[in-house]
Amino acid sequence: xxxxxxxxxVKATKSTLPEGMTLPQVRAAMLQLxxxxxxxxxxxxxxxxxxxxxxxxxxAGHKNALEYFNKELADLPSSSLRMYAVVAESFSxxxxxxxxxxxxxxxxxxxxxxxxxxxxxxxxxxxxxxPGKTGAVTxxxxxxxxxxxxxxALQARRKPTSSKPLPDADLTxxxxxxxxxTGRFPKEARVRVQLRNDxxxxxxxxKGIPLADVAKLAAALVAEPAAVRK
Numbered sequence: 529x530x531x532x533x534x535x536x537x538v539k540a541t542k543s544t545l546p547e548g549m550t551l552p553q554v555r556a557a558m559l560q561l562x563x564x565x566x567x568x569x570x571x572x573x574x575x576x577x578x579x580x581x582x583x584x585x586x587x588a589g590h591k592n593a594l595e596y597f598n599k600e601l602a603d604l605p606s607s608s609l610r611m612y613a614v615v616a617e618s619f620s621x622x623x624x625x626x627x628x629x630x631x632x633x634x635x636x637x638x639x640x641x642x643x644x645x646x647x648x649x650x651x652x653x654x655x656x657x658x659p660g661k662t663g664a665v666t667x668x669x670x671x672x673x674x675x676x677x678x679x680x681a682l683q684a685r686r687k688p689t690s691s692k693p694l695p696d697a698d699l700t701x702x703x704x705x706x707x708x709x710t711g712r713f714p715k716e717a718r719v720r721v722q723l724r725n726d727x728x729x730x731x732x733x734x735k736g737i738p739l740a741d742v743a744k745l746a747a748a749l750v751a752e753p754a755a756v757r758k
Contacts, residue, residue, distance in 0.1 A: 586707070615632045615636075635651060639654075659684045698723075720734075
């Protein structure tokens with residue numbers, strides 16, 4: 529009796545799940561938790577982009593947003609925060625909740641490496657060439673790919689010279705240029721500065737700049753280099 533009583537007490541204190549859940553209900557609950565995690569990561573990316581776009585870190589006396597978050601959120605890796613931010617710039621929240629931030633980040637890298645077109649509103653139909661254990665390649669829609677599928681597909685597409693990660697110094701410099709340029713435009717303009725790895729060479733892409741405002745881009749690049757290289 530005593531053993532039975534202790535077991536019940538432990539069970540009661542540790543379990544917060546409703547009794548009698550069916551297998552489909554467990555699956556639905558798991559999917560909901562996964563979607564919530566993806567949504568939380570997406571919103572963290574939105575918050576980071578908001579800080580960058582509005583120069584909140586610089587206005588508070590910090591070097592840049594990345595330095596601020598590295599200091600204040602030391603348990604959050606910079607690479608994760610940058611991943612969340614890029615996905616938040618490129619996809620909607622509903623797409624992120626559906627496919628996952630990590631998979632979407634890998635899709636963007638695969639897009640670059642394979643030169644494929646991606647519908648950012650409906651990316652699920654993008655065909656991904658996934659190598660199998662025997663080396664045979666199978667074309668699968670992105671919606672059917674796991675994170676591991678995407679990593680294998682990306683690894684197969686990358687050449688040895690481009691598979692090496694870019695140095696942290698390049699990532700930091702690119703982020704500083706991004707802040708310098710986006711700070712010249714209103715938030716609603718949705719100007720984007722994205723870093724990509726072109727066979728080991730860091731390349732910046734400028735997107736969403738209205739033709740009438742190209743002079744603002746030129747002014748940012750002329751005025752800022754000395755400051756961002758400090």
